[in-house]
Amino acid sequence: MHCILKYCWTFLLVLTAICGRASSILLPMDEVQKDHLKSYGIAFWILKNGSTVDWLLNYRGGSFLTAYNSNTENECKIRGVTYEVIDDGKVSEIMTQINDPSVNMDVVKLEKAPRIALYSPKNKGGLEDAVELVLKYAEIPFDYVYDEEVMKGDLQKYDWLHLHHEDFTGQYSKMGNRGRFGGYGGFGNGFPGGMQGSGFGGEFRPEDNAESKAAQEARAQKLGFKKVSKMKLAVAQRIRDFCANGGFLFAMCSGADSFDIALSAYKTDIVDTQYDGDPPDPNAQSKIDYSQTLAFQNFTVYTGMQRGFSDINNQRRIPREEDFFTLFDFSAKWDVVPSMLTQDHERVIKGFNGLATAFNKDKLKPGVTVMGETKTLNEARYIHGEYGKGQWTFYGGHDPEDYQHSPGEPPTDLSLHPNSPGYRLILNNILFPAARKKSQKT
Incomplete structure (x- = not known):
């Protein structure tokens, strides 16, 4: 019983670590981005597929943030769009920075692809x-x-x-x-x-x-x-x-x-x-x-x-x-x-x-x-x-x-x-x- 609990606990730790590494995908829109124009296409593609996108106004050139999804990651690779996979801690750090009243930044949630x-x-x-x-x-x-x-x-x-x-x-x-x-x-x-x-x-x-x-x-x-x-x-x-x-x-x-x-x-x-x-x-x-x-x-x-x-x-x-x-x-x-x-x-x-x-x-x-x-x-x-x-x-x-x-x-x-x-x-x-x-x- 002790061994079973030990293995279960180890599995949960590994799962937590994996989820932590792959919490969100950030599309940076500053000078790091290789293709700004196709990045908008990725954001639209995410919306078209039923997910939401956070538009981080004035954060790194107006970056996009979305929940991690392997399909999204693959689409970024196919289209040549620069992306970063970030964990919950990094997301929390970004949101804290954006929500600071003294900083000229904000978050706008994009919910549905326009026709x-x-x-x-x-x-x-x-x-x-x-x-x-x-x-x-x-x-x-x-x-x-x-x-x-x-x-x-x-x-x-x-x-x-x-x-x-x-x-x-x-x-x-x-x-x-x-x-x-x-x-x-x-x-x-x-x-x-x-x-x-x-x-x-x-x-x-x-x-x-x-x-x-x-x-x-x-x-x-x-x-x-x-x-x-x-x-x-x-x-x-x-x-x-x-x-x-x-x-x-x-x-x-x-x-x-x-x-x-x-x-x-x-x-x-x-x-x-x-x-x-x-x-x-x-x-x-x-x-x-x-x-x-x-x-x-x-x-x-x-x-x-x-x-x-x-x-x-x-x-x-x-x-x-x-x-x-x-x-x-x-x-x-x-x-x-x-x-x-x-x-x-x-x-x-x-x-x-x-x-x-x-x-x-x-x-x-x-x-x-x-x-x-x-x-x-x-x-x-x-x-x-x-x-x-x-x-x-x-x-x-x-x-x-x-x-x-x-x-x-x-x-x-x-x-x-x-x-x-x-x-x-x-x-x-x-x-x-x-x-x-x-x-x-x-």
Whole structure:
């Protein structure tokens, strides 16, 4: 009997030691991490498989902590993600450090993988945008939805929606035969053509847009609209309703400013003849309704052949070597939402251009949170706000690792940029809806 008890006790000690060694898995998100982007994919994979993840805000770059599971460990090895197996004592030490009231850290529990959709045509003619690229690289599943699905009511199936590089005003990004993407801003002014001012105008060419003009006109007719601009307005209003009802909305580049502009112009016509067959309303500006928008107000809409959509997009003049923006440091314990959205291993992010590169801070609505800015230019690069029961984030520029991408160029190979701090901001937004709701303290 004594021998049996001795062996049982020895077995329990060994079991305890094994459990102690393999209590949790930590995905460090500081400079130690070999692949920051795929780490988000691991976190999503864990949620998808029914487990939870603790997001350790401001601890080692916003690390992830989850209960030990051999399958999770194997998945980290397969995807090349740096991980650490830590025991209960180390977990307790980390939590004590984070919970110290004098330390700017906090824990947010991620509980359920969000259902993700991209508002985008499936065939974009080589115009994949940054969100699509990083979701594929991180192995995070998503669905495509476009005008038909939105008008059919399919958005209710999803928690998170990204607006692919899109022109919701129905002007096809104003890309004529002399004003194509132009390197998404040339020297950095955020307009096609850059400082050289090649401008817009000329005959519309199908290859200038993700979809041909004819294809969009056919879809508008199929859905019962006389103009593409009217169809896009109806779609934008449905997307705004999605946000108001509790959805999470994310947009980059022209998907951000053109969305608000289209909503504001619901009572007038801002589209020129070459795009819809009739001239814009000469009194369009007086009929703009800023109460309809999410982020912007008091902007001037550009009708006719004028470059760009409005003065929301900051007309910038800055050399590439000086182009960067800084993330704000928020209180993790008090301002939980912006803290989640700005988790990164770097606080200074290199700039990148787009049709909408940066947002004029003078055009932001009260209550909009600026999370990243280029202070010397009075411009916001990364903003967030609430609308109804939902929340939205707008991120200026087209591709964080391609300073001035042009159509026809190959898409960014993210295997060459696995630690991109600019792309991390996108993935923060992907995980944001998975968080257990915490009361906002400010």
